[in-house]
Amino acid sequence: IGSLIVFGTSAVIRKKFSASNFWKDCVKFNCTASQYIGEICRYLLAQKPCEEEKKHRVRLMWGNGLRAEIWNDFVSRFGIERIGELYGSTEGNSNIVNIDNHVGSCGFFPIYPYIGGLYPIRLIKVDPETGELVRDANGLCIPCRPGELGEMVGVIKNKDLLLKFEGYVNKGDTQKKIYRDVFEHGDQ
Known part of the structure; x- marks a missing residue:
């Protein structure tokens, strides 16, 4: 909603x-973009065709949870020019977004060390059986190579507005979510 206020546009809720x-709502209110979560795109595909699905002006759908298996069918049937699939959490300090319309992707990670200092997120190795972090001989986490599965982490710097993590109401839950000694000893 913040960007709507900044740019003076409207929202339909x-x-x-x-x-x-x-x-029908998209046509009625002349919508040009829409947000989705979870299975909304699948629900729309399951509907019987209607004339409004071809008359709308929606150019962008953005959100999270659009399955790769239905992505092309969704874009083709409804004529959506751009999908902005993203991954993140409201309470977290990092997120990624697919700006390339690459089917099935929820974003990319900056190439370290070139861009990593500006947006310090990484994908680190985890044991596929236990979900535990995989660490090297020095006790630090091991970054994933391109194409490897892992867990996304973002550096926490509480003095930096963009990198701070305020945590949850329950301090114990907060501490469970924070990894330490990830990229260097003493970090979190």
Whole structure:
């Protein structure tokens, strides 16, 4: 909503999501972008075709949870020019976004050391069986190579507005989520 206020645009907010009325609302309110979460795109694909799904002006859909298996069908059927799939959390200090329209991707990681200092997130190795962090002989985490599965982490710097992590109401839960000695001894 913040960017809507900054740029002076409008938003349409329904009391409850309706797959059968989604495209009708988009036409009625002249929408050009929409947000999705989870299975909304699948729900829209499951609807019977309607004339509004071809008459709308929506050019961008952004959100998280669009499955790769239905991505192309969704884009083709509804004529969506751009999908902005993202990954992150409201309470976290890092996120990634797919700006390239690459089917199935939720974003990319900066190339270290070139861009990493500006946005210090990495993908680190975890044991696929236990989910535990994999560490080297020095006790530090091991970065993933391109194409390897891992866990996304962001450096926490509480004096930096963009990199701080305030945590949860329950301090114990907060401490469980914070990894230490990740890239260097003493970091978090």
